[in-house]
Amino acid sequence: MNHTDLQDYSHKRLNILTGEWVLVSPHRAKRPWQGQNEAVSNDVRPAYDETCYLCAGNTRINGEINPKYQDVFVFTNDFAALQKDSKSFSVEDGLLVAESETGICKVICFSPDHSKSLADMDAKDIQKVVFAWQREFKELSENPHINYVQIFENKGAVMGCSNPHPHGQIWSQSTLPNEVDKKNTRQLAYYNKNNSSLLGDYLTQELEKQERIIFENDSCVVLIPFWAVWPFEAMIVPKKQQSNILELNNTEALDYAEAISVLTKAYDKLFNTSFPYSSGIHQAPTNGNDNKHWHWHMSFYPPLLRSATVKKFMVGYEMFGSPQRDITPEIAAKMIKAQI
Numbered sequence: 001m002n003h004t005d006l007q008d009y010s011h012k013r014l015n016i017l018t019g020e021w022v023l024v025s026p027h028r029a030k031r032p033w034q035g036q037n038e039a040v041s042n043d044v045r046p047a048y049d050e051t052c053y054l055c056a057g058n059t060r061i062n063g064e065i066n067p068k069y070q071d072v073f074v075f076t077n078d079f080a081a082l083q084k085d086s087k088s089f090s091v092e093d094g095l096l097v098a099e100s101e102t103g104i105c106k107v108i109c110f111s112p113d114h115s116k117s118l119a120d121m122d123a124k125d126i127q128k129v130v131f132a133w134q135r136e137f138k139e140l141s142e143n144p145h146i147n148y149v150q151i152f153e154n155k156g157a158v159m160g161c162s163n164p165h166p167h168g169q170i171w172s173q174s175t176l177p178n179e180v181d182k183k184n185t186r187q188l189a190y191y192n193k194n195n196s197s198l199l200g201d202y203l204t205q206e207l208e209k210q211e212r213i214i215f216e217n218d219s220c221v222v223l224i225p226f227w228a229v230w231p232f233e234a235m236i237v238p239k240k241q242q243s244n245i246l247e248l249n250n251t252e253a254l255d256y257a258e259a260i261s262v263l264t265k266a267y268d269k270l271f272n273t274s275f276p277y278s279s280g281i282h283q284a285p286t287n288g289n290d291n292k293h294w295h296w297h298m299s300f301y302p303p304l305l306r307s308a309t310v311k312k313f314m315v316g317y318e319m320f321g322s323p324q325r326d327i328t329p330e331i332a333a334k335m336i337k338a339q340i
Contacts, residue, residue, distance in 0.1 A: 012322075013021075013304050017187070022227050024328060025325065045115040047115050048113075072129055084104050102145060108132055126258075137246060152170075153168035153280075159276045159278050172286075182218070184242025189297075198295065203237055210312075212225070224330075224336070234254065235301070266340050275302055280299055281296060
């Protein structure tokens with residue numbers, strides 16, 4: 001492979017986890033920008049907001065009162081997208097096909113401090129969040145009606161976050177969502193053919209090349225995937241093949257928390273703003289199968305492109321063809337790594 005060509009000429013890159021392609025157009029990064037500029041809010045928030053329904057001791061919309069929590073607080077979502085006791089049904093009317101879906105949705109407050117994000121928390125405090133993720137994953141995975149648990153966070157108004165209090169969500173459901181189903185299929189096929197982890201083998205190659213690595217410690221690696229779609233997309237991957245986060249011991253959980261801390265702090269420094277993103281953990285289904293082909297990972301999809309005010313839009317060709325990016329993953333990795 002001529003790596004120089006990847007920085008100069010348009011090309012496609014394969015996402016080995018989904019089987020989908022992303023178009024990379026490095027020459028377009030030089031074009032002037034005369035498009036949309038986002039409003040930036042770097043307002044200093046108070047540690048406590050009496051109007052916030054997630055702050056400790058406050059009353060939520062449904063009338064329930066939050067406890068005076070000291071670190072992490074988890075509750076069932078008052079406006080859950082999935083219903084636990086939804087009626088079971090299916091529709092097959094010619095080409096009109098639908099199936100009922102049930103699940104449990106939870107909200108997890110990372111800190112009682114309204115002013116903080118994960119980037120403002122130290123690794124020890126983020127470790128408490130990891131422990132909460134583990135507890136919730138374990139409890140939900142033991143439910144016979146739950147076959148997948150999706151942990152995620154939307155940070156920033158530009159990502160549709162309706163409340164600035166540091167929090168994430170956990171949606172669990174009876175079937176595998178689309179992205180997870182793709183990754184399950186690809187990882188299983190690779191494992192059956194090679195008797196090894198797809199992400200584990202990919203990680204070995206990335207660590208050898210050191211072109212897209214941002215940070216690593218004893219347990220985790222933070223990198224820009226070779227096939228990244230979003231300008232500053234990043235992934236945290238455990239060095240050991242683990243099917244889910246329950247396999248993390250306390251030391252590894254702290255290493256994972258450190259990886260989250262390093263990445264989110266670097267993000268904030270990149271454009272000197274509270275960096276918006278959607279992040280999510282993809283891990284093995286909880287369907288009772290072996291799932292030894294799975295290698296869990298956490299992805300961050302930030303929308304910012306050139307500055308705190310210029311957002312990446314998925315439009316045109318990206319809606320009707322395939323995702324496309326201008327800045328290469330290698331350049332993005334250098335830019336983020338420079339902030340550490």
